[in-house]
Amino acid sequence: MLVVLWINIVVFITISTSFGICFRDYVNHEDNLDIPAIAKYFTTKGRYEEVNPHLIKDILAVNTSILQLPSAQCQPFHLTAIIRHGTRYPTSKNVKKMQKLYELVMSSASGKESWLREIKSQWRMWYTEDMDGRLVQKGVEDHKHLAIRLSKLFPSLISEEKLRGGFIKFMTSSKHRCVNSTLSFKAGLTELWAITDKEFDHEVNDALMRFFDHCPRFVQEIDQNPTALSEVDKFRHGPEMRRVTEKIADSLRVPYNTINDDMAEAGFYLCAYELAIKTVNSPWCQLFDEVDAQVMEYANDLKQFWKRGYGYDINSKSSCILFHDVFNRLKRAADENKSGQQVTEAVTVQVGHAETLLPLLTLLGFFKNNGSITSTNYATQTQRSFRTSHMLPYAANLLLVLYDCGAGELRLQALLNEKPVTFPGLSDQQASMPRYEDVKDNYSELLQGCDFETECQLFKSPA
Ligand SMILES: *[C@@H]1O[C@H](CO)[C@@H](O)[C@H](O)[C@H]1NC(C)=O
Ligand SMILES: *[C@@H]1O[C@H](CO)[C@@H](O)[C@H](O)[C@H]1NC(C)=O
Numbered sequence: 388m389l390v391v392l393w394i395n396i397v398v399f400i401t402i403s404t405s406f407g408i409c410f411r412d413y414v415n416h417e418d419n420l421d422i423p424a425i426a427k428y429f430t431t432k433g434r435y436e437e438v439n440p441h442l443i444k445d446i447l448a449v450n451t452s453i454l455q456l457p458s459a460q461c462q463p464f465h466l467t468a469i470i471r472h473g474t475r476y477p478t479s480k481n482v483k484k485m486q487k488l489y490e491l492v493m494s495s496a497s498g499k500e501s502w503l504r505e506i507k508s509q510w511r512m513w514y515t516e517d518m519d520g521r522l523v524q525k526g527v528e529d530h531k532h533l534a535i536r537l538s539k540l541f542p543s544l545i546s547e548e549k550l551r552g553g554f555i556k557f558m559t560s561s562k563h564r565c566v567n568s569t570l571s572f573k574a575g576l577t578e579l580w581a582i583t584d585k586e587f588d589h590e591v592n593d594a595l596m597r598f599f600d601h602c603p604r605f606v607q608e609i610d611q612n613p614t615a616l617s618e619v620d621k622f623r624h625g626p627e628m629r630r631v632t633e634k635i636a637d638s639l640r641v642p643y644n645t646i647n648d649d650m651a652e653a654g655f656y657l658c659a660y661e662l663a664i665k666t667v668n669s670p671w672c673q674l675f676d677e678v679d680a681q682v683m684e685y686a687n688d689l690k691q692f693w694k695r696g697y698g699y700d701i702n703s704k705s706s707c708i709l710f711h712d713v714f715n716r717l718k719r720a721a722d723e724n725k726s727g728q729q730v731t732e733a734v735t736v737q738v739g740h741a742e743t744l745l746p747l748l749t750l751l752g753f754f755k756n757n758g759s760i761t762s763t764n765y766a767t768q769t770q771r772s773f774r775t776s777h778m779l780p781y782a783a784n785l786l787l788v789l790y791d792c793g794a795g796e797l798r799l800q801a802l803l804n805e806k807p808v809t810f811p812g813l814s815d816q817q818a819s820m821p822r823y824e825d826v827k828d829n830y831s832e833l834l835q836g837c838d839f840e841t842e843c844q845l846f847k848s849p850a
C-alpha cells in the first residue's frame with residue numbers, strides 16, 4: 388500500500404516536472420531545485436554556487452587535489468583571504484526601482500502566461516527600503532560554509548589550535564553586512580570545533596577594506612564624476628539594451644516607452660535576488676532569455692570595468708594600500724618561516740566588498756582584457772575574461788597562500804573562489820604555484836611604488 392502511494396507521488400512529481408519544462412526554461416539539478424538558465428549572468432548579484440556548481444549538491448565539498456602542489460614537500464605556512472560579504476538584501480535605491488516595475492506590472496501588464504498570472508496573483512512585493520543592503524540568512528551561511536571548507540582545504544593553517552593560539556586574525560570593513568559576515572565566518576569555525584569558552588576579536592579597518600572612500604582622487608575623478616561612466620550610459624541607451632526593453636514591453640503588453648533600462652535592471656535584480664535570498668526560480672526570470680541576460684550582464688560588467696577595473700588607472704591604484712598590506716604580511720610570514728620562528732599571523736581573514744576585491748584583482752593584473760570594453764564592442768567581447776559573474780559573486784574570495792617547498796624554496800599560490808588562478812605574466816609550467824621570488828619580481832614596480840598617498844592626491848586642475 389505504502390509502496391503504491393510512494394510510486395504515485397514519484398509519478399506525480401515526474402509528470403509535473405516534465406510538464407514544467409514546457410514553459411519554464413530551467414536546469415535541473417540532482418536536488419530537483421530548478422535554477423533559472425540566466426543565473427550565470429547575475430554579475431555581482433550572483434550566488435557563489437553558480438561559480439562552483441558542485442556546491443549545490445554538497446555545500447561543504449572540498450577537493451584538495453585542485454591545489455596541484457608541485458611536490459609533496461610543499462607545506463603551507465601562511466594564508467591571506469580577502470573575502471566579499473555574503474548574500475545581502477538589495478540597497479534602498481534598487482528596492483525603489485523594483486517597486487516601480489512591480490507597480491507597472493500590477494497596473495498595466497496583461498497576458499495569459501502563467502508566470503505573469505503568478506506575479507499578479509501570488510507574488511508579493513516583500514522588499515522594503517529599510518532592508519538597505521543588510522546581510523540575509525543565506526549570507527550568514529555563505530561565510531560559515533566557506534570557513535568550514537577552507538579549514539578542510541588548509542587543515543594545518545585553519546585549525547582549532549591556530550585559532551585558540553591567536554594565530555588567525557580577522558579584519559573587516561565597518562559595514563554591517565561585512566561585520567556580520569566576519570562574525571559568521573568565525574561562528575563557522577567555533578561551531579565546527581565546538582568552542583564555547585573563548586571569543587575571538589576582529590579589527591574594523593576601513594582604511595584597508597574601504598580604501599575607495601579614502602582616496603580623494605578616486606572619489607573626485609570617478610565616484611562623483613558623472614562623465615566617468617559615459618560608456619555605461621551609452622550602452623544603457625544603445626541598440627542592444629533597447630532590444631531587451633522592447634522584448635520586456637512586448638511580453639508585458641505595455642507601451643515601449645514605459646520600460647527603460649532601469650526597469651529592465653529591476654526585473655533582472657528581482658530574478659537574481661529571489662534566487663540568491665530565497666533559492667527560488669521566480670516568475671520574474673521569465674522576462675529574460677539568455678540573450679537578454681547577456682546584455683544585462685554586459686551593462687554591469689561595463690560599469691565595473693570603468694568604475695573599479697581597468698577603465699581608469701586610479702581605480703586599481705586606490706587599492707595600493709591594501710596591496711602593500713598584503714605583501715608586507717607575506718614578507719613577515721616568509722621571514723619568520725625562513726628564520727625558523729613560529730609564523731605569528733598564520734591566517735588573515737579580511738572581509739570587504741566587491742569594490743574592495745575588484746581594484747586589487749585589477750592591480751594584480753588578473754582578468755585583463757584584450758582592450759577596453761566599451762559601449763560599442765558588445766559583439767566582439769562575448770569571450771571577454773573580465774566577467775564579474777565569474778569573479779565577484781557573493782562571498783567571492785581571493786586566497787594567497789605561501790608554501791615552503793623544502794630547501795628554502797617558497798611558493799605563492801593564488802586562488803579565486805577556491806580555484807587556482809595564474810599570476811599574469813608568469814611562465815606556464817609554474818603558473819599555478821610560482822616561486823614567491825618570481826611573483827615579487829613580477830610586481831617589483833608596484834612593490835617599490837604604488838604609494839597610496841601619492842596616487843590618491845588630487846592634482847591641481849589645469850589653469
Ligand atoms: C578533484 O579535482 C581533480 C583535479 O581538478 C579532478 O581531476 C577530480 O576529478 C576531482 N575529484 C572530484 C571528486 O571532484
Ligand atoms: C547583523 O548584526 C546586527 C548587529 O549585531 C544584528 O542586529 C543583526 O541581526 C545581524 N544580522 C544577521 C543576519 O545576522
Ligand SMILES: *[C@@H]1O[C@H](CO)[C@@H](O)[C@H](O)[C@H]1NC(C)=O
Binds near residue numbers: 462724728791
Ligand atoms: C616553514 O614552514 C613549514 C610549514 O609549516 C615548515 O615545515 C618549515 O619547517 C618552516 N621552516 C622553518 C625554517 O622553520
Ligand SMILES: *[C@@H]1O[C@H](CO)[C@@H](O)[C@H](O)[C@H]1NC(C)=O
Binds near residue numbers: 757758
Ligand atoms: C585583440 O584585439 C585585436 C583588435 O580588436 C585583435 O586584432 C586581436 O586579434 C586580439 N588579440 C587577441 C589575443 O585576442
Ligand SMILES: *[C@@H]1O[C@H](CO)[C@@H](O)[C@H](O)[C@H]1NC(C)=O
Binds near residue numbers: 752811812813829830
Ligand atoms: C608580470 O610580468 C609580465 C611579463 O614580464 C608583464 O607582462 C606583466 O605586466 C607583469 N604584471 C605586473 C602586474 O606587473
